[in-house]
Amino acid sequence: xxxxxxxxxxxxxxxxxxxxxxxxxxxxxxxxxxxxxxxxxxxxxxxxxxxxxxxxxxxxxxxxxxxxxxxxxxxxxxxxxxxxxxxxxxxxxxxxxxxxxxxxxxxxxxxxxxxxxxxxxxxxxxxxxxxxxxxxxxxxxxxxxxxxxxxxxxxxxxxxxxxxxxxxxxxxxxxxxxxxxxxx
Amino acid sequence: xxxxxxxxxxxxxxxxxxxxxxxxxxxxxxxxxxxxxxxxxxxxxxxxxxxxxxxxxxxxxxxxxxxxxxxxxxxxxxxxxxxxxxxxxxxxxxxxxxxxxxxxxxxxxxxxxxxxxxxxxxxxxxxxxxxxxxxxxxxxxxxxxxxxxxxxxxxxxxxxxxxxxxxxxxxxxxxxxxxxxxxxxxxxxxxxxxxxxxxxxxxxxxxxxxxxxxxxxxxxxxxxxxxxxxxxxxxxxxxxxxxxxxxxxxxxxxxxxxxxxxxxxxxxxxxxxxxxxxxxxxxxxxxxxxxxxxxxxxxxxxxxxxxxxxxxxxxxxxxxxxxxxxxxxxxxxxxxxxxxxxxxxxxxxxxxxxxxxxxxxxxxxxxxxxxxxxxxxxxxxxxxxxxxxxxxxxxxxxxxxxxxxxxxxxxxxxxxxxxxxxxxxxxxxxxxxxxxxxxxxxxxxxxxxxxxxxxxxxxxxxxxxxxxxxxxxxxxxxxxxxxxxxxxxxxxxxxxxxxxxxxxxxxxxxxxxxxxxxxxxxxxxxxxxxxxx
Numbered sequence: 001x002x003x004x005x006x007x008x009x010x011x012x013x014x015x016x017x018x019x020x021x022x023x024x025x026x027x028x029x030x031x032x033x034x035x036x037x038x039x040x041x042x043x044x045x046x047x048x049x050x051x052x053x054x055x056x057x058x059x060x061x062x063x064x065x066x067x068x069x070x071x072x073x074x075x076x077x078x079x080x081x082x083x084x085x086x087x088x089x090x091x092x093x094x095x096x097x098x099x100x101x102x103x104x105x106x107x108x109x110x111x112x113x114x115x116x117x118x119x120x121x122x123x124x125x126x127x128x129x130x131x132x133x134x135x136x137x138x139x140x141x142x143x144x145x146x147x148x149x150x151x152x153x154x155x156x157x158x159x160x161x162x163x164x165x166x167x168x169x170x171x172x173x174x175x176x177x178x179x180x181x182x183x184x
Numbered sequence: 185x186x187x188x189x190x191x192x193x194x195x196x197x198x199x200x201x202x203x204x205x206x207x208x209x210x211x212x213x214x215x216x217x218x219x220x221x222x223x224x225x226x227x228x229x230x231x232x233x234x235x236x237x238x239x240x241x242x243x244x245x246x247x248x249x250x251x252x253x254x255x256x257x258x259x260x261x262x263x264x265x266x267x268x269x270x271x272x273x274x275x276x277x278x279x280x281x282x283x284x285x286x287x288x289x290x291x292x293x294x295x296x297x298x299x300x301x302x303x304x305x306x307x308x309x310x311x312x313x314x315x316x317x318x319x320x321x322x323x324x325x326x327x328x329x330x331x332x333x334x335x336x337x338x339x340x341x342x343x344x345x346x347x348x349x350x351x352x353x354x355x356x357x358x359x360x361x362x363x364x365x366x367x368x369x370x371x372x373x374x375x376x377x378x379x380x381x382x383x384x385x386x387x388x389x390x391x392x393x394x395x396x397x398x399x400x401x402x403x404x405x406x407x408x409x410x411x412x413x414x415x416x417x418x419x420x421x422x423x424x425x426x427x428x429x430x431x432x433x434x435x436x437x438x439x440x441x442x443x444x445x446x447x448x449x450x451x452x453x454x455x456x457x458x459x460x461x462x463x464x465x466x467x468x469x470x471x472x473x474x475x476x477x478x479x480x481x482x483x484x485x486x487x488x489x490x491x492x493x494x495x496x497x498x499x500x501x502x503x504x505x506x507x508x509x510x511x512x513x514x515x516x517x518x519x520x521x522x523x524x525x526x527x528x529x530x531x532x533x534x535x536x537x538x539x540x541x542x543x544x545x546x547x548x549x550x551x552x553x554x555x556x557x558x559x560x561x562x563x564x565x566x567x568x569x570x571x572x573x574x575x576x577x578x579x580x581x582x583x584x585x586x587x588x589x590x591x592x593x594x595x596x597x598x599x600x601x602x603x604x605x606x607x608x609x610x611x612x613x614x615x616x617x618x619x620x621x622x623x624x625x626x627x628x629x630x631x632x633x634x635x636x637x638x639x640x641x642x643x644x645x646x647x648x649x650x651x652x653x654x655x656x657x658x659x660x661x662x663x664x665x666x667x668x669x670x671x672x673x674x675x676x677x678x679x680x681x682x683x684x685x686x687x688x689x690x691x692x693x694x695x696x697x698x699x700x701x702x703x704x705x706x707x708x709x710x711x712x713x714x715x716x717x
Contacts, residue, residue: 043640045647053647125646126653144643167229169635170283171628175621176561 034062040081044073045124046146048098053124061086072098073145104145104160106138112157119149119158195444197437199575200429201608203528205399206554207363210487213495215367218484218511220294223272224502226252226263227279227289230541231329232336233259238274238290245270247301249478252290255324261337261542262327264478265301266500269294280505280524280538282531289539292502304476311382311473312417319386319473326472327542328479332365332433332462333525335543338469341459348389349457352442353380353466355396355403356426356433359526362546364483365463367496369396369403372467373410379466381417382473387459392421394463395438399428430528431606435460437575449576449602484540486512490519490549499540505547506536518551527555528607562615570609570619576602580609584619587626592633595626603627 038058049070051057060066061082068082069091076093083090093100108119108128115133120126127143130136138158149158165171229235236253240246246265253263272293276286305322308314324339332354353376357365369376384392396404404425411418426432426441436447439458447453453460464482471477480501487494492513499508505522509515523530524538525546536547548555570580579598586595603623610619 038644041640042636043643043647045643053651054644055647124650125643126650127646142642142646144639165283165285167279167281167283167285167287169632170281170285171632172282172621172625174625175618 031059031062034059036085037061037082040074040078040085041071042073042078042144044144044146046073046144046148047124048072050097067091067094069094070097072100075100103163104147105140105143105163106145106147106149106158107161108136108138109157109159110135110137112155114155114157116154118152118154122148122152124148194424194426195441197432197440197575198577199573199608200431200437201573201611202428203360203430203611205428206361206487207366207399210361210363210485210494210496211367211370213493215371215483215496215498216511218497218499218503218508220267220500220503221507222294224266224269224292224294224500225277225279225289225504225539226266226292226502227277227287227539227541228253228263229287230263230279230335230501230543231261232334233257233261233340235288236260236263240271240290242271242274246292247299249304249480250301251478252292255327255337259337259340261329261335262325262478263290263501264327264480265292266480266502267292267294268297268299268301278538280531280533280541280544282533284534304478307476308473311378312385314385314473316386316388319382322473323386323469326468326478328465328468328472329542330462331464331468331482331542331545333529333543333545335541338461338465341461342383342386344387344454344459346454347457348387348454348459349391350443350459351380351384351387351389351392352435352439352453352458352460353392353394353463354433354435354438354460355394355400355407355463356438357400358397358428358430358433359528359546360430361487361548362485362526363487364485364496364545366400366403367485368464368467368483369400370406373403373406374413375467375470376463377407377410377414377418377421377466378474379468379470380421380461381414382469383461383466389459390420393442394421394423395426395432395442396423397428397432398425430608431575431604434575434604434606436604449599479542482540482542482544484508484544485546486549487546488519488523488549489551489554490516490522492516501542502539504536505533505538505540508540508547509536509549515549516551518553519549520552521550521555523548523550523555528611529605558618559616561617564615564617567614569612569614573608573612575606575608576604578603580619583626584617584622587622590629592626592630596630600626600630 038055041054041058043054045053047053049057049066051060057066057071061068068086068088069079071078072093079093080090113135115130115135117130117132119136120128120130124146125142125144127139128136128149129139145160147160228238234256237256238253240252246252247268248265250265251262252265255262269292271290273291274288275291277289277291278284279287279289281287305325320339320342323342328338329335330338355365355369380392394407396407407423411421411423424442431437432441435453439453439460440446443458445456445458447456468479472479481498482501483496484499485496486508491509495512497508497511521532522536523532524544525531526548527550530548564581564584566581568581574580582598583595583600586598600623605620605623607620610617613619
């Protein structure tokens with residue numbers, strides 16, 4: 001009886017030490033779930049979700065503090081992808097956070113720009129080039145279309161323009177679905 | 185020549201279709217030099233890889249063969265003036281792209297003199313003794329791209345990473361209606377063989393094999409004769425007929441037919457020490473080295489029941505398709521659809537106002553009888569016909585279901601990108617499903633997703649850098665402030681003032697306030713002293 005008790009106590013102690021050691025040694029740094037959510041988000045950094053950037057939103061979703069349908073740039077496809085990742089039911093995009101729009105890019109009207117640098121400070125991805133009292137311009141390839149530069153501009157010289165497809169970014173349209181014939 | 189001995193037999197690939205050739209319509213007449221109109225349009229991106237960069241200014245006069253645009257980066261090709269004239273514009277123009285989106289192009293206004301430039305590289309007689317690197321350089325300067333349709337820059341393909349032991353010359357030309365390669369071989373077999381030998385020299389390869397479909401006896405005879413004329417120089421070159429089975433002209437299919445080697449998926453033929461070039465490319469290489477001529481024209485088949493007199497033209501790059509059709513007798517009443525390429529892999533275009541490019545083999549003006557409008561698609565009955573004809577051993581039906589359901593990752597897992605869009609599956613589908621359309625659609629969707637993921641990755645790293653920069657600047661400011669305070673304190677201590685600097689500041693402020701108050705009071709008193717009205 002006593003031997004059995006001692007044996008179990010010894011085993012419990014040994015496994016406890018092993019687990020404790022493993023918890024320290026193989027500790028997972030960071031939040032892998034937040035990383036995976038962040039990878040799905042479009043990285044527009046627009047803040048329409050109510051968080052200051054995509055990463056904070058991803059962390060909030062990982063903590064279950066934010067819903068998955070607050071990202072308008074990601075669109076319905078993004079909500080679906082998040083739902084699949086988290087194993088929850090998908091839902092329509094939340095209208096209070098914004099609506100899905102085609103991909104846009106900011107363009108500065110350089111004749112109106114007064115060189116105030118406010119848009120440069122607002123841009124989350126440093127996509128605006130310029131200096132005080134010098135004309136600014138948007139680096140087209142870096143702009144995420146977040147619209148954060150629109151509000152600070154005192155002379156309203158920034159416009160959002162839709163990105164037109166070029167011959168290399170053009171997509172074949174989906175063929176007409178023959179399931180229409182199914183119904184007939 | 186041990187390797188070639190083992191190749192004296194034929195193999196086969198899975199699938200494929202026996203199709204009516206329809207070549208005789210356009211092979212009855214010899215190749216004719218096409219006249220060109222006043223205006224030639226030269227797209228800057230008529231090859232795979234980066235678009236060429238213009239080196240001419242608007243209004244500049246250029247002579248025939250002069251460089252108009254230089255290659256931008258490694259995988260790119262130069263562009264030369266097809267005739268003499270002046271640069272009228274550099275602007276987006278319609279091109280033979282399925283989207284119909286105009287692409288940047290150089291517009292050349294021909295002056296009619298057709299005068300060659302004097303700055304052509306010197307012709308070389310004894311090209312087979314030259315340094316391979318020099319030959320590749322000449323091919324690059326001549327702006328040569330694969331003329332079999334893909335338009336991949338040839339100089340890049342002549343400089344493979346691994347050693348090449350077998351050079352395959354693709355003379356199969358398996359797609360119905362197209363006969364530009366066949367006519368080239370019939371009329372210019374010497375240039376084809378000469379170019380092949382130059383390419384062999386550039387590659388450092390020994391064995392060559394020319395694969396030609398058995399439906400082209402005249403071209404076969406012409407090539408045999410040319411090989412005999414080259415004598416010892418053409419040693420270790422095997423001319424091999426392959427059965428006419430579409431798509432035997434696909435590079436991986438032809439290599440399989442000739443050598444029995446199956447190129448692994450996502451692998452290149454060069455990994456197996458094999459390289460495949462088109463006969464038209466060989467002739468262009470010959471012209472560039474032996475005559476010093478850049479690639480400024482190509483042979484284009486103009487055929488179909490929709491043209492009065494089908495034939496092959498040697499057309500300047502940039503000649504509008506309409507101008508070629510006009511010289512082939514014009515559109516007939518039966519003209520129904522205008523297709524660039526053949527009936528299997530070609531692209532339908534809305535109008536003939538697009539220019540001939542380096543990769544354009546054929547202009548097919550099809551009648552309703554030749555290319556019936558697609559019948560209404562019916563549901564898939566899972567018959568499996570498509571699987572049995574697929575020459576790359578894919579599962580067309582599964583790809584179709586996944587593409588239709590927008591499950592592109594699963595289509596990709598079933599090797600969507602190995603599809604060569606040959607059209608065999610769609611041709612045999614009893615439900616008339618537009619299968620190739622689905623694959624093209626899925627491919628461009630996957631590429632768009634990849635592009636947006638790359639953009640997201642870039643935005644993420646730039647945003648992180650910005651956050652890091654803001655944090656760093658804040659810390660730097662705080663450190664500077666701290667340092668200033670410390671130096672002030674040190675100065676105060678050095679000047680021997682026993683007082684606390686804070687107290688001193690407060691005292692000074694109080695003194696200022698009192699002085700202000702006194703001044704205000706004095707002013708108020710002065711006002712009160714003034715007599716009222």
